[in-house]
Amino acid sequence: MSQPSQPSQPSQRRTIIEPFRIKSVEPLALTTRPQREGFLAAARYNPFLLRADQVLIDLLTDSGTGAMSAAQWAAIMLGDESYAGSRSFFHLETKVRELTGKKHVIPTHQGRAAEHILFQVVNREGMVVPANSHFDTTRANCEVLGGLALDLLPLASLDPSDNGLFKGDIDIEKLERVLVEYGDRVPFVLMTVTNNKAGGQPVSLANLHAVRALCDRFGLPLYLDAARFAENAWLIKEREVGQGERTARDIAHEMFALCDGFTLSAKKDGLVNIGGLLCIDNDDWADTARSMLILTEGFPTYGGLAGRDLEALAVGLEEILDEDYLRYRIASIRYLFEKLDAIGVPMMRPPGGHAVFIDAGAFYPHIPAWQYPGMALTNELYLEGGVRAVEIGTVMFGHPDPAGGHDHCADLELVRLAFPRRTYTQSHVDYLVEVIESVWQRREFARGYRITSQKQVLRAFTAQFDQV
Numbered sequence: 004m005s006q007p008s009q010p011s012q013p014s015q016r017r018t019i020i021e022p023f024r025i026k027s028v029e030p031l032a033l034t035t036r037p038q039r040e041g042f043l044a045a046a047r048y049n050p051f052l053l054r055a056d057q058v059l060i061d062l063l064t065d066s067g068t069g070a071m072s073a074a075q076w077a078a079i080m081l082g083d084e085s086y087a088g089s090r091s092f093f094h095l096e097t098k099v100r101e102l103t104g105k106k107h108v109i110p111t112h113q114g115r116a117a118e119h120i121l122f123q124v125v126n127r128e129g130m131v132v133p134a135n136s137h138f139d140t141t142r143a144n145c146e147v148l149g150g151l152a153l154d155l156l157p158l159a160s161l162d163p164s165d166n167g168l169f170k171g172d173i174d175i176e177k178l179e180r181v182l183v184e185y186g187d188r189v190p191f192v193l194m195t196v197t198n199n200k201a202g203g204q205p206v207s208l209a210n211l212h213a214v215r216a217l218c219d220r221f222g223l224p225l226y227l228d229a230a231r232f233a234e235n236a237w238l239i240k241e242r243e244v245g246q247g248e249r250t251a252r253d254i255a256h257e258m259f260a261l262c263d264g265f266t267l268s269a270k271k272d273g274l275v276n277i278g279g280l281l282c283i284d285n286d287d288w289a290d291t292a293r294s295m296l297i298l299t300e301g302f303p304t305y306g307g308l309a310g311r312d313l314e315a316l317a318v319g320l321e322e323i324l325d326e327d328y329l330r331y332r333i334a335s336i337r338y339l340f341e342k343l344d345a346i347g348v349p350m351m352r353p354p355g356g357h358a359v360f361i362d363a364g365a366f367y368p369h370i371p372a373w374q375y376p377g378m379a380l381t382n383e384l385y386l387e388g389g390v391r392a393v394e395i396g397t398v399m400f401g402h403p404d405p406a407g408g409h410d411h412c413a414d415l416e417l418v419r420l421a422f423p424r425r426t427y428t429q430s431h432v433d434y435l436v437e438v439i440e441s442v443w444q445r446r447e448f449a450r451g452y453r454i455t456s457q458k459q460v461l462r463a464f465t466a467q468f469d470q471v
C-alpha cells in the first residue's frame with residue numbers, strides 16, 4: 004500500500020533538483036587570492052575589465068550566458084542558411100505565432116535592435132512612453148530620438164524591504180494621469196516582464212488587464228518588453244490568486260493576448276546566446292519596421308541572425324515553458340535568497356526571477372554612496388571567491404558633480420547576482436553562500452572607492468578606481 008505522506012513526484016520533495024544532466028563541460032578557473040588581487044588591480048578595480056577566464060563563477064548577467072540543450076545543438080545543424088525565405092525562419096515564425104498569437108514576427112540580432120526599430124516606427128514630436136520601468140537600452144533608444152521615457156512604479160516597489168508579490172506592477176493611477184496629460188504624444192504603453200530594474204519582480208495578470216483596459220479607453224496599443232516572459236508567467240502561477248492550476252504556457256499565452264506587440268531579447272528566456280524578436284499586430288507598423296530592418300539588420304526572414312540561430316531559438320522558446328525547468332529556475336534563486344537571508348544579508352525582497360540583489364548600502368552602512376558601497380562589495384566578492392557580480396548603484400546610475408563635489412547618487416546601492424540559465428549547480432550556489440558569508444563577517448573592515456578615470460556616458464563599463 005502506498006503511504007499518502009510519501010512524495011510521489013520529484014517536485015514535491017524538499018530538494019528541487021536541476022532537471023537536466025550534463026553532456027558537455029567547460030572547466031572553471033580556480034585561482035588563488037594573491038592572483039585575484041593582481042588581476043583586480045590590473046583591471047583598475049572594475050570587474051567589467053577582468054578577463055572572463057580570471058573569474059570562477061560569473062554572475063555579471065543572465066543575458067546570453069545560459070547553456071543550450073542537446074536538442075538546440077541538434078537544431079543548429081538543421082539551420083537553413085538561405086538568404087531569403089529560409090525554412091528556419093518559417094519554423095520560428097510558426098512557433099512564435101503559436102505561443103503569442105502575434106501576426107508579424109520579425110527577427111533581430113538582439114533585443115535592443117527590436118527596440119530601436121519599434122521606437123523609430125512610432126516616433127513623433129515630443130514622444131512620451133510610459134512604462135512600469137524601462138530597461139536601460141529601452142530608455143536609451145527612446146531618449147536618443149528625443150522621447151521621454153517615464154517609469155511609473157508605485158513607491159513601495161522601490162523599497163527593498165517591501166514584501167509585495169508583484170513589485171513589477173505599474174501604478175495605474177499614475178499611468179492614467181500621464182495618458183490624460185500627454186494625449187497624442189504617447190504612441191504606446193510599455194510593460195517590462197519581469198521588471199528587471201525592481202529586482203526581477205513579476206507583473207500580475209490583474210495589472211496587465213488593468214493596463215489593457217486603460218489602453219482601450221485611450222485608444223492606445225500595449226507593448227511588452229518580454230525578455231523574461233516565462234519567468235513572469237511562472238511567478239504568476241506561484242503567486243497570483245486563482246492562477247495556480249494553470250500551465251505557465253497558458254498564462255504566457257494570456258500575457259501575449261493582452262498586448263498588441265512585443266520586443267524580446269532572446270538572450271534571456273529565448274535560451275539562446277544571441278537573438279531578438281519584434282512582433283507586431285499592426286500591418287502598417289510591421290511594414291515600416293521591415294523596411295528599417297533591411298537597412299540595419301538584414302532581410303526580413305533572417306534579421307541579423309543565422310538560420311541556425313533561428314532554429315535554436317524556436318527550440319528554446321519551447322523548452323523555456325517546461326514547468327520542471329521553471330520550478331527549478333525560480334527555486335534556485337529562492338534557495339540563494341533564503342540562505343543569505345538566514346545569515347542576515349540585506350537584500351531586495353522578495354526573491355524574483357533571475358537574480359538576487361544585495362542591498363550594498365545596508366551591507367556597508369559606513370561607506371557613503373559617493374564612495375560606492377556596491378563597488379566595494381562587488382570587489383570583495385571577487386577577491387574572496389572569484390565571484391563576479393555587478394554594481395547597480397551610483398557607479399551605474401549616478402553622475403559626477405559638475406562643480407567638483409560628491410557624485411549625484413543613485414536611489415539605491417545594489418549588487419546584482421544574476422544567474423545564467425542551466426549553467427551552475429547547487430554546489431556552486433553553496434560555495435557562493437560561503438563566499439558571501441565570509442565577506443559579510445568582515446564587513447566593518449571594507450573600504451570605499453574613488454573613481455580615477457571615467458567617461459561621460461555609461462561610465463560603469465570602463466571607469467577606473469582606487470581604494471580610499
Ligand SMILES: *Cc1c(COP(=O)(O)O)cnc(C)c1O
Nearest residue numbers: 113114115138140199230268270
Ligand atoms: C536584455 C534586455 C533588453 C535588451 O536586450 P539585448 O538582447 O541585450 O539587446 C531589453 N529589455 C530587457 C528587460 C532586458 O533584460
